[in-house]
Amino acid sequence: MVDLLEEYRIPATWAIVGHLMLESCDGRHADHPAPDGWFERERTDWQDREEIRFGPDLVRDVLESDVDHEFASHSFSHVLFGRPETDRELAVAELERSLEIASDWNQSVDSFIYPRNEVGHRDVLAEQGIQAYRSRSPTRYGIRCIFDLTVLNKSLLVTPTIDEYGLVDIPASLFLFGFEGSARTVAESVWDDPMVALARYGIDQATERDGIFHMWLHPNNLTHERDDRRMRAILSYLAQRRAETDLTVETMADVANRVTGGITAEADARPTVTRS
Template structure:
């Protein structure tokens, strides 16, 4: 029985605050895309893993974060250019929409302030502080964290995740994005299914299969004019392959990727196809936590069987 996983990197302005020239259109689309995705997932009854930047769950702050061991200037944009942009820095209303949804979404972490865990300047102390703060905020919201999605998929400090009680993370995709990904899948018939594994820290790595907004700009416009949305084509292929097998097809996106109605149409087309496949086959939808529980349980059974055999 195959399954589909959808994970979302929910970050509003925090996904761009460290960039010299943030993409204005996506920065401003964060709230819109978030609400659209909540509505679409409810419409099609699809549970997803929402990895949320912890700072969004605050109602306010002074912008200094004096006790946080971030590098100098890390919170500079919050203190200056975005000081009056509460809509980019905070989102408790949006978080509530996810938690109060009729769909059983997974609440996961995307760090406290979108720190890049794989960078040399992110030391052990900073990684611990980011997760400590997330746990504190989650506790205040009566939530727990079992899955982590690395900002910009920059994997690092997995030992800290394990120490902090995290069970799963989204690993790097074995497939390519954009035009190369379309070529690999449609021409070379490369599978987009992924195999979760338990790493040396006991964490379950659930690799990404496909970034749903990896084919954009003029190339997308041209492709849609002579064919159809390539991302919808690839997503259908992945969903159908999962339905035929025992594999996992793991799609991911940011809510801020939904900048226009055509992006909404992309997601509606993908979710409606998922609904049809779920109805016609044994295909299921899982969260990262669901996969981790299943894979870790199977791993423990394998270990017990090995010990018993030896």
């Protein structure tokens, strides 16, 4: 993914789980207020599999890229902020630990991507100086997204807003791996990759009207050559349309800075709607 983004000179917001940046740990995290058993796999199933517990080399690849990517937080241990069992103490600990590790790497954090898009404890984000977060898409995944666009006449474009905490809420537009399995195989055999078609549609919408087309994926979605082909097709089309029109490509921090005019989450702000 890093190589593809460099090839097409496209910056991205990378949501980094803090634990990935560690070189090692005791697998217990006794000072962390996580629920009982939260780190159990580190001491059992994953005990001898450091490659899935630690990945600082992956983070270095992003930071050393020639493209100006954004370093963002995805929490410390992928705690689900929207769940009832995630209390304020745990949310604070997750964010504080992530920011501490980022600081050790000489990185600042402006954007937060909620694990599994479960939004919660936004006040904690504001208190810790976070500027923006990603919220859920107004359209659904996969074939249901096509239904939303064609039958319900929804748009893939989203509009960032400033919430009551002064944070910039940037909704997602399209999950690029929401159409998989046998359905994808059948569609590709008789037509085209449906996610490439949807991505091109969203890119074209963004060249024609106000709004943001906000694509996202997990890097671990890229498991086969056809996944690389999907991303190459989308990124090459994005680069082409950027060259042909006044389309711009922004990270989440870029969007937040433009929407707020540089005002931080700690400053006084009122809910408002801003179009790009």
